[in-house]
Amino acid sequence: MYRAVLVDDENYDLEGLRCLIPWSELGIEVVCSESNPLAALQYIENHEIDLLITDIRMPVVSGMELSRLALELNPVLKIVFISGYQEFHYAKQALDLKAHAYILKPVDDEELIGVLRTATAELNLERSKGPEDGGVMASFDFIKNDVLQHLLEGSIDGATLGAFLARYPLDLAFSSASAVLIEADDVLRRVQEHPEEVYAGLDRLFQYIGTEIESAGAGKWCRLNRSQLGFVYTGQRLELEEWLQQLVLKVRGHTAYTITVSYGAEVCALEALTSSFSQAKAYMNGKMFLGKNRVIPPVMNKPGMTQDIKELSVVLEGMFGAMAGYRLADICDCIDELFAMAALFEHPVKVYHFSIHIVTRLEAYLGTLNETYESLEQMDAIHHLETVDDIKRWLRYTLFQISEILFMKKQHKNRRLMEQIEVYIQERLTENLTLRLVASHFAYSPNHLGVLFKEHTGESFNEYLVRIRMEKAILLLDQHQYKIYEVADKVGYKNIAYFSRQFREYFNITAADYRKQS
Known part of the structure; x- marks a missing residue:
């Protein structure tokens, strides 16, 4: 054993x-x-x-x-x-x-x-x-998937990416490439009935697509979330749309699913893939207008559609950002904007489809945060709502719930972190503590930890450290068993003159005078 x-x-x-x-x-x-x-x-x-x-x-x-x-x-x-x-x-x-x-x-x-x-x-x-x-x-496949996703999303700096690729090559060299987004259709509707079967089916679907990509030598792919796959196409640009059309047909013929595919502009540099992928994500919003089980090319021929899609993308991004930031009033404003667009639709069915499209985008966004929300699986609720106001009310309630959950998770995580940091500092008061040192120990950047510290305590790190040291110094001075220079050493001051000055500035009295009075 x-x-x-x-x-x-x-x-x-x-x-x-x-x-x-x-x-x-x-x-x-x-x-x-x-x-x-x-x-x-x-x-x-x-x-x-x-x-x-x-x-x-x-x-x-x-x-x-x-x-x-x-x-x-x-x-x-x-x-x-x-x-x-x-x-x-x-x-x-x-x-x-x-x-x-x-x-x-x-x-x-x-x-x-x-x-x-x-x-x-x-x-x-x-x-x-x-x-x-x-x-x-x-489990290198996870790392490959993670790096490709960061590359497409633009969430990894060039120097770090270069260092990684130099040490762990992903064979991603190209003279030109396009970012592709592949989305499984009708996932939210299917998942209501047999969620476990659907998730297993999605795993098989994306493995099938990945095998097709790899066998064709078409590029590299990564799973973005439960219903989407990202793909860096490195083949001939002139063949891209036809190849994707064939992929859509193969998926429909060989799996239980259909897919919708969008792609961005051709780029010639690794760092430019992010802009191509942003375009692919924006074009995927055209699924609402153009339909599913198809390829959505960058060029939209319908009058005004490109502008509609751009506006929809901007409002959705604003709404998801407001949700993540616990800005409830902004969520309401964004919902009003979205349904002002929906008011232009000629048939109620389109409004329902529009609502489902919003929730699909929401699920994809939550996937980027490594979060899920079970209520999104109950999409039949929308079909039982009778008016646009009912749908807006349901969506507002859902977004408020998610926003609160994210906020509470963040608060709990930060509170727990701060408790750990406070213990860490108390146990090391005699040492030369700095924000950089503490941040490094807890795997944070100094700037990030500094902001969290201010939010949690209302003080900067240095203000907090001085306060804790001064409070400990008072306790030690009250005991009379330590000389002043020993007290200074026990609270992290190796220079008695600096300790005396800091003490006087903080309490408006010298350490010696305080001891005489105590």
């Missing part, structure tokens, strides 16, 4: 890992299950293990740091990272550590079981042949 250590500071997730995975059937014994990474490290230092399955973001010691320390003790250790954050810098660090896999929360049991099977197979091979140099992690 191989010996595994599980680490996750969320007890619920930890218990789920421990109880829901058939460890013994996989030939694995869970010898340590810890919510405290320091306790896990202590166990690893004193015992031989084969597998480390760990969360990434944890207080005091991150999963990355825990893994580095564990690898120093056992260089052939297999590491599986589990993270709620689909962020490139985490994936890159995981690759640097030659991790076996990187899995996103919520954890899919079958995915984790598959990863563990490959890990034990590699351990069997290493035991029979001796250690070998591992290349990249077994």
Whole structure:
């Protein structure tokens, strides 16, 4: 039996890992299950293990740091990272550590079981042949998918992307390329009846499309969310529309689904793919006007349609941004704008289709946030609403709910982070603490953490640090057992003159005079 250590500071997730995975059937014994990474490290230092399955973001010691320390003790250790954050810098660090896999929360049991099977197979091979140099992690497909999505969305800087591609080539060289967006049709309607079957069917659909792309040597693809696939077409531009038309026909003939496809302008540089993909997303809004099960080319021949699509895209982006930012009044304004457009439709059925189109775009947007909202699966609710006002009211209520959920998640996450940071600072008051140092420890940029700190405490990081040190200094001065220079040292001031000046400025009294009065 191989010996595994599980680490996750969320007890619920930890218990789920421990109880829901058939460890013994996989030939694995869970010898340590810890919510405290320091306790896990202590166990690893004193015992031989084969597998480390760990969360990434944890207080005091991150999963990355825990893994580095564990690898120093056992260089052939297999590491599986589990993270709620689909962020490139985490994936890159995981690759640097030659991790076996990187899995996103919520954890899919079958995915984790598959990863563990490959890990034990590699351990069997290493035991029979001796250690070998591992290349990249077994779940490299996730990293490839993640990087391509960042590339299309424009959410990764050129320097970082270049460094990644230099080390882990994706064979994405081209003289010209176009970004393509492929969307499965009628997903929301289908998912009401048999959601699990539909999601499994979508997996098969996109695997089929991916195989078609790869076998034709047409470019690289990535899964964007449950119902959409992104695709960098690197073939001949003149053949693109015909190739996509054939793909639409093949999908209709060989799967239970139909697809709608849009594509952007031809570009000649990697960094320009973002603009091409933005165009493809805007053109996909034409599905509402042009219909599904087809290719939507960049050139729209219907009068005014391009302008309508642009306006729709702008309003939708504004509405989703307002939802993510918990700006409820702006949500209402955007809904009013959208249904002012719908008022021009000649038939009520078109209004229903328009509403479903909005919700489809909403689901795609939530996918970019790695979020889902179960109520979106109950699309039959729209068909039972009798008036446009009813639909607006339903949509407003739904968006308000999602906005509040996102806001509460953000607040909970930030509050928990700040609690961890406050403990971290209290335990290290004697050290030379800086915002950059603390941000690095918790895997944040200094600017981002500085903003979060101000929002949470109402103070800048430096103001908070001075206040905490001064409050601790008062407590120590009241005890009379420490000399003033010892108090200064215990609250992080190595220079007694600087401490005295800071104390006087903060309390309007010198430390010596305060002690005399206390």
